Amino acid sequence: MEVSPKKNWKERKKLWLNSLKEIAKEYDFKFKSNYIYKVIDDIVYDSTFNVSRIENAVSGVLSFKPIVLDDIFWDITDMPDNKRRRITFRLDAAFKVVSEKHYRYKIEINDLANPTGNLEELVKEVSREIESNSIIDLESYISFHENNIPSFDHGSFDYSQVNFIGLICSYIKIGDISKAEVTTQYCIETEVKSLYNFGNGVDFFDLASIYLNKFQS
Secondary structure (H helix, E strand, C coil): CCCCHHHHHHHHHHHHHHHHHHHHHHCCCEEECCEEEEEECCEEEEEECEECCCCCEEEEEEEEEECCHHHHHHHHCCCHHHHHCCCCHHHHCCCCCCCEEEEEEEEECCCCCCCHHHHHHHHHHHHHHHHHCCCCCHHHHHHHHHCCCCCCCCCCCCHHHCCHHHHHHHHHHHCCHHHHHHHHHHHHHCCCCCCCECCCCCEHHHHHHHHHHHHCC
């Protein structure tokens, strides 16, 4: 009788992630916990690896974001000390600019005791997806999100398609305060929620509005 994957999940997870750690080095990634990451120019990429409890499989998501955005986010939210933390804090922190999901994957591990072959192919696949990413800097990041906003006077649409926090931080970074103000006010007026609560009902967009006031002449 075949043993259920649930029976040896902890052992599989430890073995597979240790294997992933070694493979990551060969492809210029760094490893932490259950993900690998690397910085290319101004973009930080991270790729998660979740070992299934019920299948002999690994799944995950490749995500990315311009690395400078968190500095602006922490200026707005008055968390300047965070800017001195290591790169992984920009991926793990509770308060940060959320990365863009670029590619989802799931593979079956054929040899449970030797997952290197399957995992290496997956890391190669992730590397190819990184190379194909058209968002390579702050300007292309801004264009990507602007193209997902039909206009600021439209009806309802799927807000999850636009990272308004990242967009506002981008505008501030490049010095386009006018667009940052318009976008912030739009989010406040249409009650877009950032999902960050800073106490007493204060949302990120409220703090962004206060922060932007200092640029008024």
